[in-house]
Each structure stands twice: as structure tokens, then as C-alpha cells.
Amino acid sequence: MTAIIADEPGPVDVLRPATVPVPPTYIGEILVKVAAASINPIDTKIRSGASPTAKALNYPATLGHDFSGTVARSPYEAHPLSAGTEVYGMTRLPRYSGSHAEYVSAPTLCVAPKPHTLSHVEAASVPLAALTAWGAVVDVARAHYGQRILIHAGAGGVGQFAVQFARFFGAEVISTASARNVDFVRELGASAVIDYTATRFEDEVSDVDTVIDLIGNVTDDTGSRSLRALKPGGLFVSVPTGSFPAMQSEADAAGVTATRFTLTPSGDVLTKITRLIDQGDVRVHIDKTFDLVDAAEAHAAVESGHTRGKVVLTV
Numbered sequence: 001m002t003a004i005i006a007d008e009p010g011p012v013d014v015l016r017p018a019t020v021p022v023p024p025t026y027i028g029e030i031l032v033k034v035a036a037a038s039i040n041p042i043d044t045k046i047r048s049g050a051s052p053t054a055k056a057l058n059y060p061a062t063l064g065h066d067f068s069g070t071v072a073r074s075p076y077e078a079h080p081l082s083a084g085t086e087v088y089g090m091t092r093l094p095r096y097s098g099s100h101a102e103y104v105s106a107p108t109l110c111v112a113p114k115p116h117t118l119s120h121v122e123a124a125s126v127p128l129a130a131l132t133a134w135g136a137v138v139d140v141a142r143a144h145y146g147q148r149i150l151i152h153a154g155a156g157g158v159g160q161f162a163v164q165f166a167r168f169f170g171a172e173v174i175s176t177a178s179a180r181n182v183d184f185v186r187e188l189g190a191s192a193v194i195d196y197t198a199t200r201f202e203d204e205v206s207d208v209d210t211v212i213d214l215i216g217n218v219t220d221d222t223g224s225r226s227l228r229a230l231k232p233g234g235l236f237v238s239v240p241t242g243s244f245p246a247m248q249s250e251a252d253a254a255g256v257t258a259t260r261f262t263l264t265p266s267g268d269v270l271t272k273i274t275r276l277i278d279q280g281d282v283r284v285h286i287d288k289t290f291d292l293v294d295a296a297e298a299h300a301a302v303e304s305g306h307t308r309g310k311v312v313l314t315v
Helices: 041-048 120-124 127-140 157-168 179-188 222-227 247-254 267-278 292-303
Strands: 002-006 015-019 029-039 066-073 086-090 103-107 111-113 148-151 172-177 192-195 208-213 230-238 257-260 286-291 310-314
Touching (some): 015 292, 029 120, 029 292, 041 292, 066 103, 086 120, 086 127, 086 267, 111 267, 120 286, 120 310, 127 157, 127 230, 127 267, 148 157, 172 179, 179 192, 208 222, 222 230, 222 247, 230 247, 247 257, 286 292, 292 310
Parallel strands (some): 148 172, 172 192, 208 230, 286 310
Antiparallel strands (some): 029 066, 029 103, 066 086
């Protein structure tokens, strides 16, 4: 099969198309013929070597987590995800080969039937971002009526879902975004959107119950400043891995609770998200699409930090 591989960590030009073996499947796994696969910021960090996962890969390595496609091989004939079923989900790097290829293998527990209302390109943009948003907003923050939640980067891949989930469960959502994305994030359900290029968010909002930080303290001290926007005893949820080393000590000093969040893929949760998508309560936005062989250009687009929604590879 054709796959996009990296011979070593590095800049975007380490990515190249190559012919590699179709991945095997074992107990509890399916083989999917990939129709589309998205690119997440974590994929660019792994490729560059900034993520610890890069050290665990066997090179040459195929990257990518998200995919949408058709089951080519199921664990057994009568399995619910039988051959021919349209599915979407995640593979688990570095234990599995990545999804930026014509075929991908994945645990059935990380896969769900594709939403009927989405194309493969749209569906491929959902799993990692939506599962991350669900985990932070629903499982950790327990979004509910009467709660005020500040969500940073509401126009991003994870942010677009975080805003919609928080609003669906009744919370009042305040978000930050660039000037060009203010209207977009408001359309997602945010009651107030702060243009971070013109205004310091802590000057506009205070005493929120929860902050979902999708940026990290490495950018303009976003995490440290967010602690000051929380009410006493509020909750700070940090999503970007390793982005706020002093989080706990600063949170203690500010009198708030802080936690990191890391994703555990779940087909069951993805099925719940599918229901919200198919009934029209959650929508997806694709910023750009690229052919599989143009993966390096797609990585560069994601690394620019100015995408709205997701970047997807068509296979």
C-alpha cells in the first residue's frame, strides 16, 4: 500500500510517500481501507520530535491518528463492524502504524460506525479532536446549566467541539479566538468571544467556574493568566501535553484546582458523539483538504496555527 512515512523526526520535508506492507490485524482489531485521514497538532509534534511519542516509534514510521473508511477485515464474520461497514475512529501510535496510508489497523474499541450525515472527509476530522473535547468538557469539567466555562482557541480542531459540547450541556461559554474567527465561534454557541489579538482575556472575564486551556502556558503565559480568571475553587483543565510545568504550584497559590487531561480513545464515546452529529446538535468544519501525497504541505498548514477547524488528507 501507499503510505506517508518519516525516516526520522524533523521538519515537514522528512515526510515522503512510500510503498509499505499492509498492516496486520490480531485479536480484537480491524483493518480499514482509509478514505480520509486528518492531521492534528499532535501529529506535527510527533513528526518534529517535540512529542515523546517520536522516541517510541520504529522508523521509517507512518504517522496519523484519525481516519474514516470502510472495514476491509473484521475479527470474525458476524462482528458488528463487519467487512464493508463504514467506520471512523483512531489508531494508537506508537503501538500501531499510523492512518496516513491506504490501510490502517486499529482496536475495535477505538472505532465506531461513521455518522450517516457526514462524508468520509468530514468524519475523519472528528475522532481525536472530538474525543479530546468530550473528555475535557464532559468527563472532567462536567459541563452543566449555570456553569461558566472559558475555552481557549475555540476555532481550532478541538476548540470547535469543546464549545459545542459545553453549550449542548447547558453551560455559558466564553471563548478566545482571532478577529477573523470571532463570528465563527459565536455561531458554534459561545455567548461571548474575545479577540485575543486586541484584548487581554483576563481584562474581560473573571470568576468563571472552569477554564479549558487548549493553548498551553508556552504561548503568552495563557495558563498562568487563566488561573486569575477563575473564581476561588474553580477548575483549570490543561490539554496540551507538557505545556505548563508549574501548573500545580501556581494553581495552589491561586486557590484553584488544576488537572491535565490526556485522551483515552473510546468507540463508545464516539458513538455518543455520532448521535449528536446525526441529530444536528454538533457540526464539523474543514479548513483545508490535501491529497495524501501532499501530507508535508498539510503538516505545514497545521503548524501555521491559523487553521479554522481541521485539515484532512484524502486517500
